[in-house]
Amino acid sequence: MTNAIEIAVSHQLGAFALAADFTSNGRLTALFGRSGSGKTSLVNIIAGLIRPQRGRIAIDGQVLLDSERGIFVPKHKRRIGYVFQEARLFPHLTVRQNLLYGQWFAPKTDTVGSEIADVLDLLGIGHLLHRHPGRLSGGEKQRVAIGRALLAKPRLLLMDEPLASLDEARKAEILPYIERLRDAFGIPIVYVSHSVAEVARLASNLVVLDQGSVIASGSTIDLMSRPDVPLLSAAPEAGSVLDARILRHEPEHGLSVLETQAGQVQVPHRAQPPGSQLRVRILASDVLISLQPLQGISALNVLSGTIAEIGARRSGGSALEIGIDCNGASLLARLTSKSAAHLGLKPGQSVYAVVKSVSIDGQ
Numbered sequence: 001m002t003n004a005i006e007i008a009v010s011h012q013l014g015a016f017a018l019a020a021d022f023t024s025n026g027r028l029t030a031l032f033g034r035s036g037s038g039k040t041s042l043v044n045i046i047a048g049l050i051r052p053q054r055g056r057i058a059i060d061g062q063v064l065l066d067s068e069r070g071i072f073v074p075k076h077k078r079r080i081g082y083v084f085q086e087a088r089l090f091p092h093l094t095v096r097q098n099l100l101y102g103q104w105f106a107p108k109t110d111t112v113g114s115e116i117a118d119v120l121d122l123l124g125i126g127h128l129l130h131r132h133p134g135r136l137s138g139g140e141k142q143r144v145a146i147g148r149a150l151l152a153k154p155r156l157l158l159m160d161e162p163l164a165s166l167d168e169a170r171k172a173e174i175l176p177y178i179e180r181l182r183d184a185f186g187i188p189i190v191y192v193s194h195s196v197a198e199v200a201r202l203a204s205n206l207v208v209l210d211q212g213s214v215i216a217s218g219s220t221i222d223l224m225s226r227p228d229v230p231l232l233s234a235a236p237e238a239g240s241v242l243d244a245r246i247l248r249h250e251p252e253h254g255l256s257v258l259e260t261q262a263g264q265v266q267v268p269h270r271a272q273p274p275g276s277q278l279r280v281r282i283l284a285s286d287v288l289i290s291l292q293p294l295q296g297i298s299a300l301n302v303l304s305g306t307i308a309e310i311g312a313r314r315s316g317g318s319a320l321e322i323g324i325d326c327n328g329a330s331l332l333a334r335l336t337s338k339s340a341a342h343l344g345l346k347p348g349q350s351v352y353a354v355v356k357s358v359s360i361d362g363q
């Protein structure tokens with residue numbers, strides 16, 4: 001099976017060397033890394049705004065760049081949608097005209113009509129059509145910018161920190177739209193972010209960039225629970241991501257019981273019916289480790305497992321992260337290195353993970 005996204009490029013930008021190599025079949029692939037790690041440069045290379053010295057790029061099997069074969073598809077022929085930090089709408093055009101501008105670039109053979117309705121519905125912008133961008137909130141502007149990119153019928157959507165210029169309330173407002181976009185449209189998305197919480201919630205796949213190189217790539221669920229990728233595991237909001245299904249509700253306690261591969265977990269009541277799929281996130285700092293089965297403890301969620309991997313203590317810090325294999329699912333726990341030494345933790349050892357709280361990603 002061909003990967004939706006195949007990238008292997010190298011390019012020198014002044015003193016900065018970018019050498020990125022990864023493939024992804026995910027719906028939303030996040031490029032994650034700190035400032036200056038090369039995320040925007042890589043996105044510009046994918047978009048065709050920078051021609052790299054060497055490499056190959058293929059999207060859904062379509063080769064856009066192959067330096068060995070002398071192939072370089074120019075940016076206007078790549079059919080790649082680009083959403084930036086700021087919406088960059090045309091201020092003198094209405095929302096409707098801005099959206100139609102995007103459609104102008106769509107392949108002429110495609111039927112449109114119902115697509116506009118789908119995009120308006122997906123992004124909740126139907127009531128804004130006659131407004132000018134100056135009268136939209138930051139979140140509304142970004143939704144229109146996403147709509148404009150979608151109506152050009154791209155084969156790939158690039159989103160470069162689309163939430164970075166929004167405050168927390170606007171971010172929370174737009175996240176569900178990006179989830180719907182990821183789940184409802186068949187367009188692969190490459191999403192740049194340096195927020196662990198954002199990629200944990202949105203990304204199916206992760207590519208971790210550091211100083212111009214890919215230091216890890218794979219499924220978000222796998223990477224988020226690895227103690228050996230410090231860019232992720234050492235972040236304050238580090239934590240594991242698990243797929244879950246609602247098993248039943250316990251209205252008398254205001255709880256819902258979820259089934260995950262790691263075992264059952266209980267969370268505050270959810271509105272969705274039993275059987276619904278969810279994604280849960282367990283922060284590493286919310287997991288305690290016990291060597292004995294526990295009794296008389298207030299925490300509702302205790303999962304049994306074995307120590308898979310013990311991360312290194314960071315220089316100048318007292319904490320380290322531990323990967324726990326719970327029935328094939330991975331959980332990340334953050335302990336002080338003193339506690340880990342005190343418990344004598346070793347790979348393969350049986351332990352109980354006490355989970356203080358579980359958060360639910362998405363609606």
Ligand SMILES: Nc1ncnc2c1ncn2[C@@H]1O[C@H](COP(=O)(O)OP(=O)(O)OP(=O)(O)O)[C@@H](O)[C@H]1O
Nearest residue numbers: 013014015016033034035036037038039040041042
């Ligand atoms: N045209 C250029 N000439 C020389 N150096 C450049 C050029 N463009 C980018 N760089 C350097 O390349 C490095 C990567 O920059 P890039 O913008 O890709 O990083 P980033 O991960 O997107 O950062 P941020 O999260 O801050 O946007 C930086 O050190 C930057 O200074």
